[in-house]
Structure formats: C-alpha cells, structure tokens
Amino acid sequence: CAKKAKTPKDSNNDLAACRMLLSELEAHQDAWPFLSPVRHKSVPGYRKVIKKPMDFSTIKEKLTNNLYLNLETFIIDVNLVFDNCQKFNEDDSEIGRAGHRMRRFFDKRWTELL
Numbered sequence: 001c002a003k004k005a006k007t008p009k010d011s012n013n014d015l016a017a018c019r020m021l022l023s024e025l026e027a028h029q030d031a032w033p034f035l036s037p038v039r040h041k042s043v044p045g046y047r048k049v050i051k052k053p054m055d056f057s058t059i060k061e062k063l064t065n066n067l068y069l070n071l072e073t074f075i076i077d078v079n080l081v082f083d084n085c086q087k088f089n090e091d092d093s094e095i096g097r098a099g100h101r102m103r104r105f106f107d108k109r110w111t112e113l114l
C-alpha cells in the first residue's frame, strides 16, 4: 500500500509517544544500569568492545534537541542500549538480566502504541 504521508501532527504524536515511552523506561525498577552513560574508566574493556554507547539520559538529551526524526529512529537508539548490554554482559548477570527485562518491557509497550 502507498506510504501514508507524514503530517506535522503525526510527527508531534511520535514525539509525545517517544517522551512517554522514555519516561516509562526511566521509571522501571530495572533501569538503573541504563540511566546514565557507562563510566568506561571504571568498566574495563567497555570502550573497546562497545562502539556506539547509548543510555537513557543521552536519548533524553537527543529528544530534547529534536534529533529523532520519528518513532523509528528513537526505537533504534533504545534497542542500541539493550544490544550493547547483551554484547557486554553475561545473560546470567545482574546487568544482563536487567537488560533482558527492560527489552521485554519496551517491546511490549511500543507495540501497544501501534
């Protein structure tokens, strides 16, 4: 089917949805490893292994500075947080488990928006 043209209203709705989703992520009890950038000085190997660090505070900053074109580009950054977490942490670790729980929560919430 033909792509629906994006109106300014659609973009504003996307922006509101991103803000809402981000605030729910930040409020989640398992969000603590993702609230601020990983301090690579105190996490050996992180800077070498993770090429594109991302965290919820950086996403919030990008949202505030209008750097997300739409819901899709926002979801790409949120998934980057969880992909980085899976890459660097064992599944059976505190932070690894938190990452899996947060990804499951996020997938459920944004699909409820569609």
Ligand SMILES: Cn1cc(C(=O)NCCCNC(=O)c2ccc(F)cc2)ccc1=O
Pocket: 032, 033, 034, 035, 036, 038, 039, 043, 084, 085, 088, 089, 095
């Ligand atoms: C995603 N990731 C995070 C870490 C990591 O060490 N992250 C900081 C944990 C310590 N930070 C807290 O405990 C905290 C932070 C904010 C807050 F509001 C309450 C508690 C290491 C590897 C990795 O892949």
